[in-house]
Each structure stands twice: as structure tokens, then as C-alpha cells.
Amino acid sequence: MATPQPLQLHAPLSGVLMPLDQVPDPVFSSRVIGDGVCIDPTSSTLCAPVAGVVSNVQASGHAITVTGENGLQVLMHIGLDTVNLAGKGFTRLVEEGEQVDVGQSLIEFDADFLALNARSLLTLIVVVSGEPFTWLVAETGAVDSGQPLLSLQTNAQTTDESLPGEGEALLSKPITLSNPNGLHARPAAVFAQAAKRFAASVFLHKQHERVNAKSLVAIMTLQTAHRDVVHVSAAGADAEAAIEILSELLNNGCGEAGAGPAPLVPMMPSASEAQSSTVLRGVCASAGSAFGQVVQIAEPPLPVTELGATPQVERDDLARGLAEALADLQQLRDNAVGEAQADIFKAHQELLEDPSLLEVAHVLINEGKSAGFAWRAATESTASLFKSLGNALLAERAADLADVGQRVLKRILRVEDRALALPDGAILIAEQLTPSQTAGLDTRKVLGFATVGGGATSHVAILARAAGLPAICGLPLQVLDLADGTQVLLDADKGELHLAPDLAAIEQLQADRQLQQKRQQHELANAALAACTRDGHRIEVTANVASLSETEQALTLGGEGVGLLRSEFLYLDRNHAPSHDEQASTYSAIARALGPTRNLVVRTLDVGGDKPLAYVPMAAESNPFLGMRGIRLCLERPQLLREQFRAILASAGLSRLHIMLPMVTQLSELRMARQLMEEEALALGLAELPKLGIMIEVPAAALMADLFAPQVDFFSIGTNDLTQYTLAMDRDHPRLASQADSFHPSVLRLIASTVTAAHAHGKWVGVCGALASETLATPLLLGLGVDELSVSVPLIPAVKAAVREVNRVDCQALAQQVLGLESAEQVREALRVYHAATVDTSLVLED
Numbered sequence: 001m002a003t004p005q006p007l008q009l010h011a012p013l014s015g016v017l018m019p020l021d022q023v024p025d026p027v028f029s030s031r032v033i034g035d036g037v038c039i040d041p042t043s044s045t046l047c048a049p050v051a052g053v054v055s056n057v058q059a060s061g062h063a064i065t066v067t068g069e070n071g072l073q074v075l076m077h078i079g080l081d082t083v084n085l086a087g088k089g090f091t092r093l094v095e096e097g098e099q100v101d102v103g104q105s106l107i108e109f110d111a112d113f114l115a116l117n118a119r120s121l122l123t124l125i126v127v128v129s130g131e132p133f134t135w136l137v138a139e140t141g142a143v144d145s146g147q148p149l150l151s152l153q154t155n156a157q158t159t160d161e162s163l164p165g166e167g168e169a170l171l172s173k174p175i176t177l178s179n180p181n182g183l184h185a186r187p188a189a190v191f192a193q194a195a196k197r198f199a200a201s202v203f204l205h206k207q208h209e210r211v212n213a214k215s216l217v218a219i220m221t222l223q224t225a226h227r228d229v230v231h232v233s234a235a236g237a238d239a240e241a242a243i244e245i246l247s248e249l250l251n252n253g254c255g256e257a258g259a260g261p262a263p264l265v266p267m268m269p270s271a272s273e274a275q276s277s278t279v280l281r282g283v284c285a286s287a288g289s290a291f292g293q294v295v296q297i298a299e300p301p302l303p304v305t306e307l308g309a310t311p312q313v314e315r316d317d318l319a320r321g322l323a324e325a326l327a328d329l330q331q332l333r334d335n336a337v338g339e340a341q342a343d344i345f346k347a348h349q350e351l352l353e354d355p356s357l358l359e360v361a362h363v364l365i366n367e368g369k370s371a372g373f374a375w376r377a378a379t380e381s382t383a384s385l386f387k388s389l390g391n392a393l394l395a396e397r398a399a400d401l402a403d404v405g406q407r408v409l410k411r412i413l414r415v416e417d418r419a420l421a422l423p424d425g426a427i428l429i430a431e432q433l434t435p436s437q438t439a440g441l442d443t444r445k446v447l448g449f450a451t452v453g454g455g456a457t458s459h460v461a462i463l464a465r466a467a468g469l470p471a472i473c474g475l476p477l478q479v480l481d482l483a484d485g486t487q488v489l490l491d492a493d494k495g496e497l498h499l500a501p502d503l504a505a506i507e508q509l510q511a512d513r514q515l516q517q518k519r520q521q522h523e524l525a526n527a528a529l530a531a532c533t534r535d536g537h538r539i540e541v542t543a544n545v546a547s548l549s550e551t552e553q554a555l556t557l558g559g560e561g562v563g564l565l566r567s568e569f570l571y572l573d574r575n576h577a578p579s580h581d582e583q584a585s586t587y588s589a590i591a592r593a594l595g596p597t598r599n600l601v602v603r604t605l606d607v608g609g610d611k612p613l614a615y616v617p618m619a620a621e622s623n624p625f626l627g628m629r630g631i632r633l634c635l636e637r638p639q640l641l642r643e644q645f646r647a648i649l650a651s652a653g654l655s656r657l658h659i660m661l662p663m664v665t666q667l668s669e670l671r672m673a674r675q676l677m678e679e680e681a682l683a684l685g686l687a688e689l690p691k692l693g694i695m696i697e698v699p700a701a702a703l704m705a706d707l708f709a710p711q712v713d714f715f716s717i718g719t720n721d722l723t724q725y726t727l728a729m730d731r732d733h734p735r736l737a738s739q740a741d742s743f744h745p746s747v748l749r750l751i752a753s754t755v756t757a758a759h760a761h762g763k764w765v766g767v768c769g770a771l772a773s774e775t776l777a778t779p780l781l782l783g784l785g786v787d788e789l790s791v792s793v794p795l796i797p798a799v800k801a802a803v804r805e806v807n808r809v810d811c812q813a814l815a816q817q818v819l820g821l822e823s824a825e826q827v828r829e830a831l832r833v834y835h836a837a838t839v840d841t842s843l844v845l846e847d
Contacts, residue, residue, distance in 0.1 A: 061090030182224035187254035200236025288470030321412035379405030527558030563790020583647030591654035630663025719769025783815030
């Protein structure tokens with residue numbers, strides 16, 4: 001092996017040095033591509049920083065790679081998003097394969113044109129081959145072209161083709177690149193970073209060319225373009241997983257904007273809108289409202305030294321930090337209120353044990369980096385990868401990873417957590433709150449919070465709901481400019497933050513809150529009473545649950561059964577399917593808690609869409625919500641459904657067992673699933689079959705309810721998806737969430753026709769979607785003829801009380817009235833008027 005020799009890297013431009021961390025591009029700032037320097041240029045000719053061969057120059061002229069002696073590879077990327085200029089403003093002075101000397105001109109660029117047409121002129125010089133380096137100048141300040149910048153320790157040259165492999169090579173299906181400019185530096189870096197996570201040898205193919213997919217430079221040499229067809233091949237122990245995941249990554253455009261499915265991000269208002277608006281709009285993460293004062297929350301950056309002591313010392317520091325963080329998370333699990341909270345911190349503990357994170361950190365430590373630097377690099381690069389994949393769920397998991405990363409980093413650096421010094425009546429504002437911050441909030445002082453990032457399904461939203469704090473996410477960035485102490489009105493129900501609330505609105509809010517508190521006390525005291533209307537009509541109020549503890553809580557709050565057991569809680573957030581014994585014991589425990597006189601409605605596995613399973617291969621889909629979801633996925637993998645039926649049927653006789661199929665659109669799906677269930681019941685020797693029903697959550701099922709009704713025992717309406725599919729609006733979309741409203745007359749008409757069809761055949765209808773948990777909708781659903789309401793556990797007493805306050809005859813007249821309205825807003829207003837005129841507040845106003 002050649003003896004490592006130091007090599008100098010010279011400045012390719014004159015300008016001002018900037019730390020890589022401050023570059024406004026996550027792929028570069030998180031060092032996914034590699035470490036290096038950034039120069040804000042004052043000259044307009046890019047020169048060779050080392051002597052070597054031009055191994056790649058992009059056709060657009062905005063980026064070039066020079067390979068020096070001993071395999072050193074240096075990528076230079078002029079400006080940010082300059083690939084979109086398609087070569088305008090750039091003049092290439094060299095070609096691939098050409099030998100160049102230090103200081104030789106490589107590319108000339110029109111700085112004035114780039115300043116007007118590109119996002120930034122910041123130029124990146126990145127050591128993509130990974131050699132460690134030391135600075136020869138100050139890391140900030142002016143630099144002249146040709147001036148020595150870095151001293152690098154190089155190794156003997158290796159080739160891109162020298163990766164070890166084993167076993168027969170697998171080849172992916174053809175993949176058509178959706179990236180507008182092919183796999184240029186950023187998407188190529190994301191792809192290479194993902195490929196490095198596999199032990200298998202991985203290659204990317206274009207026509208007859210093949211390159212190492214773990215090498216950024218090699219990928220760029222393919223000179224791919226929009227609509228080029230490529231393949232991925234892999235050989236080794238995890239080759240199949242590599243093919244599947246990397247193919248999906250390419251299909252998603254490696255997270256590049258404009259390529260493949262884009263991640264959900266809040267859309268910014270125009271400057272004029274921002275200046276004139278006194279109401280900022282986002283998405284409700286946790287219902288409620290509050291009036292208070294702004295407190296901006298921002299985590300200060302932690303000072304991390306790049307170079308470590310000895311590898312053993314740094315490994316010990318990392319191990320200590322991980323152990324202390326695990327203990328912290330265990331304490332949070334032990335103190336959690338409810339299983340949902342505990343599961344969040346259990347997932348965080350599992351992230352700390354992720355082998356790929358630890359492997360990246362140990363590699364960097366072995367290269368001389370400090371434990372803090374290595375851990376931060378590992379977590380930030382992985383979080384950036386999650387965000388780049390165009391999947392809202394993975395983007396939220398990136399927030400969890402950032403939280404875990406910060407927790408361990410503090411323990412490594414011995415930085416003590418400090419409780420926030422908060423004034424009374426605080427409305428927290430942040431770009432993103434972490435689960436750790438949210439779990440530690442003093443709810444005596446914090447009234448609610450509003451964030452730019454996050455989503456209605458994020459762990460922070462779950463914690464906010466558990467704490468009873470109203471919260472909004474997806475707000476525009478201007479919310480971060482609000483001064484501390486600014487008085488705001490947080491109306492999470494509407495997803496609105498009012499910046500200049502009038503006195504009347506504030507007084508009304510405070511009066512409503514006092515009345516609401518008394519009302520909740522009254523509802524809780526009467527939770528065990530039956531849900532009977534004033535004219536004697538009985539409605540069953542059951543619970544939506546995902547655990548035994550939630551079931552037990554529902555019973556203490558007056559729940560009359562389980563109307564929706566989300567069975568996927570047994571399957572998610574793990575790397576293998578649950579065993580038969582685990583499933584059967586869980587279903588049986590829940591059934592025993594309910595007893596033989598109460599309903600248990602178990603929904604079969606509802607995954608796909610926004611709920612992928614790591615251990616069930618799913619082909620990449622351009623729109624997963626319109627693809628292999630629910631019953632479709634299970635019937636494609638019948639053994640998965642058979643195993644679940646077998647486990648559910650083990651609880652037969654312990655309660656009144658019902659099985660419910662999700663996402664059914666065709667009668668053939670119902671028949672196939674029924675056949676599988678009956679075969680498993682026969683194998684178990686069951687004398688009596690459980691009731692079998694379907695969810696009504698797509699318009700096709702609602703419109704064909706008259707054909708489904710004779711072949712099912714019941715319907716349960718999932719209003720969340722029914723609304724999404726009826727209105728063609730993503731219910732979590734930051735700009736459409738307020739319009740994706742289940743009160744829309746089109747959705748209500750589908751509910752009405754479903755009830756009519758079911759009752760014509762003597763079958764009952766429940767509603768288990770979010771609409772059932774809204775007391776404003778209770779009289780409407782009663783009027784439409786719904787027989788059962790399955791609601792969020794904490795809202796059981798409120799929904800039962802809402803039933804007891806109305807007459808069924810009046811509800812029927814109300815329902816007929818609102819079915820003729822034209823918008824969700826009109827429906828809501830009609831219900832508010834009815835509520836104000838009907839609800840008797842005298843009980844809750846008594847001392």
C-alpha cells in the first residue's frame with residue numbers, strides 16, 4: 001500500500017470564505033456530498049485547485065470534478081440551483097479526460113447573469129473522495145485565487161469498480177429519470193449516500209455504461225438527462241433490499257423539487273399578502289383555542305470540535321452519550337401519559353440503536369473526528385436523506401431523528417438541559433418543536449403553540465393532543481418574525497393565528513373557555529349514562545383505539561365498546577411482522593377487557609399510502625394513496641391476511657367480535673376476504689363466525705352501498721378518507737386542509753345514501769372517522785340515521801352528552817335542511833345556529 005502523502009488544495013476563486021454549515025442548501029450544509037469549503041466569489045473564472053484529470057464536467061457547465069493523485073476527487077459547484085440555467089452564463093474551457101495543472105482555468109461564468117437568475121453565487125469546493133484535511137488559512141475571511149487552502153492526507157488510489165460483492169447480481173426494472181436535469185450533484189449525492197447503506201455492491205447503468213452507485217463522481221460521469229432510462233444492479237446479502245429502496249428513490253427523483261412526488265411544504269404568501277394579513281393560516285395539529293403572548297423558541301447551536309483526541313477516547317464518549325440518552329428516554333417513557341406517548345420515546349430509543357447511524361459515526365471517529373462531530377454528521381445526513389425522499393411520513397421521522405441527535409450531542413458535550421423560563425400565558429412559536437421539548441412543557445404556563453414545520457400526524461401533534469394544548473403547524477415563515485410578548489389569538493380549530501385580535505374576540509374566547517371547563521366537568525360526571533336523545537332514541541357511542549390501555553381508558557370514560565381497533569399498531573415501527581402469539585394475545589386481552597356483551601370491531605391491516613411497512617416490499621408508486629392500500633395490499637399478499645384472521649379469530653367468544661375490511665371498492669374484494677376468513681374459522685373449528693363488515697371510505701363503496709349491504713353485517717364510515725377521495729384534496733395539505741372538510745354537502749350525501757341502503761337491508765351503520773368526534777356534527781349524524789358513533793377516547797363523554805341534549809325528530813329535520821346547502825361553511829353555520837338554540841347550558845352553569 002502506498003504511503004499516505006499530504007497534498008495541498010488551492011482556492012479556485014477569489015472571494016470570501018464561508019463555513020459549509022451556513023450554506024442554504026441541506027445537501028451541501030449537512031455534508032451529504034462530502035466536506036469542504038464555500039467561497040462567495042469576487043472573481044469569475046474557476047481554476048483547478050489541484051493537478052489532475054478532469055474526471056467529470058457537467059454539460060451545463062455549472063459543476064466540474066478534478067481527480068488528483070492518489071485518487072483525490074474534488075467537486076466544484078458554481079452557485080446554487082444553477083443547473084436550472086441549462087448552461088447559460090457558463091463557458092467550459094476544458095473537457096473530460098483532459099490533464100490540468102494547479103491554477104489552470106476550467107470554467108468562466110457571467111457573475112452578473114448568475115446573480116440575477118440563480119438562487120446564489122456561493123461556490124462549493126467539496127472533497128468527495130473523503131480525505132481528511134486541515135486548514136492552511138482562517139476558515140472565514142478573504143481568499144485569493146490560487147492561495148493554498150487545505151492540506152489533505154491522501155491514500156493509495158482505488159477504483160470505483162473495486163467494490164466487493166457476493167452472489168448473483170440482481171437487476172432492477174427500467175427507471176425513467178424524472179429529474180429535470182438528470183442526476184446532477186445534489187440528487188446524485190442523495191442516491192450515493194443511500195447506496196452506501198447497503199453491504200452489497202451496487203451499480204447504476206445507463207445503456208452500456210455501468211458505474212459504482214456509491215460514488216458521487218461516478219454517477220455524475222454518466223451524464224444523465226431528463227427522461228433517461230437507467231437500471232440499478234446489486235450483488236450481495238442485501239441486494240434485493242438495495243434494488244427495491246434505490247429504485248424507489250430514483251422514481252421519487254431523489255427528493256429533488258420538480259422530480260417525482262414532492263414533500264409537503266407550506267406555501268409562502270406573496271410579500272403583499274404577508275404585509276397586509278393579520279391572520280396566518282396553517283393546519284390544525286391539536287384542536288382548541290387560546291389567547292396569550294408570543295414566546296419564540298430556538299435551540300442554540302452546540303459548539304462541536306471537529307478533531308478528536310484518540311479514536312478510543314471518542315468512541316467511549318459516544319458510548320457514554322448514547323447510554324445517557326437511552327436512560328433519559330426511558331424516564332420519558334416511564335412518565336408518559338398513555339401508550340401513544342410512551343411509544344414515541346420507544347421509537348427514539350430504537351433510533352439510537354440503528355446500526356447504520358453507529359457505523360457512519362464510528363467510521364468518522366476512526367478518521368480522527370470527535371464523537372460530537374461524527375454523531376452530528378451521521379444524524380444530519382440521514383435526516384436530510386429522509387427529507388429528500390418526498391414522503392411526508394419520512395419527513396416527520398427526520399424531525400424525530402434530529403431530536404434524538406441533539407439529545408445525544410448534549411450528553412457527549414456534557415451540556416445540561418435547561419428548563420425554559422416562560423411567562424404565564426405563553427404561545428410558543430418555533431420553526432419546529434421536538435418531541436422532547438413538547439413532552440417537557442409546563443402546561444400551567446404554556447397555552448398552545450404554532451410551528452412552521454410538522455404535520456397533523458407528527459409525534460409533536462400527538463403529544464400536543466395528549467397534553468390538551470391547541471397547536472397549529474404548517475404556518476408561513478413570517479411567524480418566526482413575531483416579537484416576544486406580541487399578543488396573539490390561536491384558533492387551532494380553524495388553523496389560524498390572529499396577530500391583531502380585537503378585545504371582543506378575546507373576551508368571548510375567555511368566557512367560552514370558562515363555560516367549556518364547566519361543561520367538561522359535567523360531561524365527565526355523567527359519562528356512564530346512556531346516550532339517549534330526549535325523545536328516547538338510543539345511540540351506541542364506542543371508541544377508536546390502538547392498544548389495550550386505550551381500551552381500558554375508554555371504558556372508564558363511558559365507552560360502550562370498541563368501534564375501531566386499528567390493528568396496524570401491531571405492525572408499524574418494527575422491522576419484522578408480529579408473531580401469531582403476539583397478535584392473538586393482544587386481541588384476546590382487549591376482548592376480555594370489553595367482555596361478552598360489548599362490541600369489538602377489529603379493522604384488518606390498513607397500510608400503504610402514508611403507512612408503509614419496512615418488511616413488506618411495496619413497489620414505488622407515484623401516488624400511494626391511489627395505489628396498494630388496505631384490502632388491496634392484503635389480498636395481493638393473502639398469507640398476511642390469513643395470519644391476521646387466524647390471530648383475530650383466537651379472541652372469538654370473549655366479546656362480540658366484528659371484523660372490518662378497509663378500502664373496499666369492489667364486491668369481489670369482499671367475497672375473496674370472506675372466503676379466507678371462513679377457511680381460517682373452519683380450520684380453528686369455530687361454530688359461529690364473527691360479523692363481517694366493510695369501511696365506507698371511497699365514493700365507489702358509498703355509491704354501491706345497496707349492492708354491498710346484502711353481503712355484509714354492517715358498515716362503518718371512515719369520513720377522513722371519504723372526504724379526501726370525494727373532494728380530491730389531501731386532508732393534510734397546508735393550503736387545502738381547511739377546504740378538505742367532512743361537512744361538505746357531497747360527503748354528507750354519501751353518508752345519507754349509505755345509511756338508506758344499509759337500513760333497507762336491516763344492517764347497522766357506524767361512523768368511525770373524525771366527524772364522529774365533533775360534537776357539532778352529532779345532531780347531523782343522528783338526523784342522517786347513523787346507529788353508532790366511534791370516537792376518539794377523550795371525547796366519549798362529550799359526544800354522549802351531545803346526544804342527550806337533542807331530539808331525534810329535530811335532528812332529522814336539520815339533516816334534510818343541510819343536505820340542500822352548497823358548502824361546508826354553510827353547513828357548519830347552520831349547525832352552530834341549531835346548537836346555540838338547542839343546547840341547554842343551565843346544567844353546566846350551576847355552581
